Amino acid sequence: MKIASRMTGLTPHAIRAWERRYGVVAPGRDSNNRRFYRESDIERLALLHKATDAGHQISRIAGYSKEELQDIVDRMNVIDMPPRKAPELRTAGDLTIVRDYNVYVDEILSAVERMDRKSLEETLMSAETEAGRNALLERVVIPVMERIGELWRKGELRISHEHLATQGVRTFLGSLLASQKTFPGAPHVVVTTPSDQVHEIGALTAAVTAASEGWNVTYLGPSLPSEEIAGAVTYNGSRALILSLIYPESDPLAARELRKLRRYLPGIPVIVGGRARQSYSQVLTEIEAVIVNNLYEVRTVLELIRTKGGV
Structure with a gap:
């Protein structure tokens, strides 16, 4: 189960639930009665994971053939999907x-x-x-x-x-x-919040999103000084930095930390989201940060960085 979870990106709970409710795969049993997954099972689960992440209900696609699921995933890769506002x-x-x-x-x-x-x-x-x-x-x-x-x-x-x-x-x-799986050669991204920004759920959702998009994520938790953030970005050769700003708003300390980050990390895309982002619009414009309003935009920006080297 752990191997199947690691290879597909699905949690063990999701795999068991999909097996029980929808019969998406039928794992075998070894001589010790432990379940094992064939290569075809792993491929099917991975395709179902990609399709459900794109918005397809598992109850509707559970019975699709591998070819039908692959067609869904292939179309996801060529269609420029609009933000899902509702x-x-x-x-x-x-x-x-x-x-x-x-x-x-x-x-x-x-x-x-x-x-x-x-x-x-x-x-x-x-x-x-x-x-x-x-x-x-x-x-x-x-x-x-x-x-x-x-x-x-x-x-x-x-x-x-x-x-x-x-x-x-x-x-x-x-x-x-x-x-989430990690991929040799995949781009790295660091996710955190600046000093005194202690609310971390926004940063965690961004980290999970980046990992689901195939990035190797270094999640540092909340409230780190700019020197430490820059050190982590430099250490693992990250191609981007994601910051979440929730509370407090319009904090002079946070503004100073953001300016320091740009000095430490010239040329590194800094992606900023969170409820307080607009209160820092002046400094974010000054440091040429990319402001995102939702997780769809996080995915879009990361894809531009991965494919084109910037935004």
């Missing part, structure tokens, strides 16, 4: 998908209110299995964390609720990042 773009006109996303968000909020971390993590796993990794990040994780922040600011949730949610989501995203 969930229904995953499957035109299918409003059940929108409802499903809201169900996941509501279930997570309910689990947080009950301080039920196990249910929180199980819901995240179900969302990743059913909706695909990109939809999980863009339509479940980011909206639910924004909603939890709003409820905390209104006094409708306690700090302990917010901490439980953050820890549960962080652990889950970390497991997704750890399950």
Whole structure:
């Protein structure tokens, strides 16, 4: 199972769930009754992973042949897909998908209110299995964390609720990042947040996204001084740096750190996202950072860097 997970980029939970619910593969058993996956199983799971990440529902494509799945993936590689501004773009006109996303968000909020971390993590796993990794990040994780922040600011949730949610989501995203394959010769990217930017869920979603796109990701966690960030970028020859700015907004310290980063890393693309990004627009323009508004734009910028050397 670990080998299959590593080779396909799917979590063991997703593989088991797809086998149980949809019969996508039928692994064999060795003399010790341990399951093993044939090369054809690995290829099929990898194709299903790519297709679901592009927005296809596993329930709809589970019965597709290898040739049909390969056709989906091939078309993904040649079509310049527009940003998915609304969930229904995953499957035109299918409003059940929108409802499903809201169900996941509501279930997570309910689990947080009950301080039920196990249910929180199980819901995240179900969302990743059913909706695909990109939809999980863009339509479940980011909206639910924004909603939890709003409820905390209104006094409708306690700090302990917010901490439980953050820890549960962080652990889950970390497991997704750890399950991603690494590729010899693939480009490197460093992901982190500047000093005193302690909120890291945005950075983690960007890290998982970059890894899903075939980049070798060095995730450093939150709140690092510019010298340390630049050292990591230089050490592994990274071709890009991704930063998340969430809180505080318009912080003079963060602005100074961003200017220092550009001095340390001339010519390295600096990709910046996060809720506070607009409050730093002046300094980000000054250092020629690439401002991204969503994870689709992160994927687009990374692809431009990989194929054209810059943006």
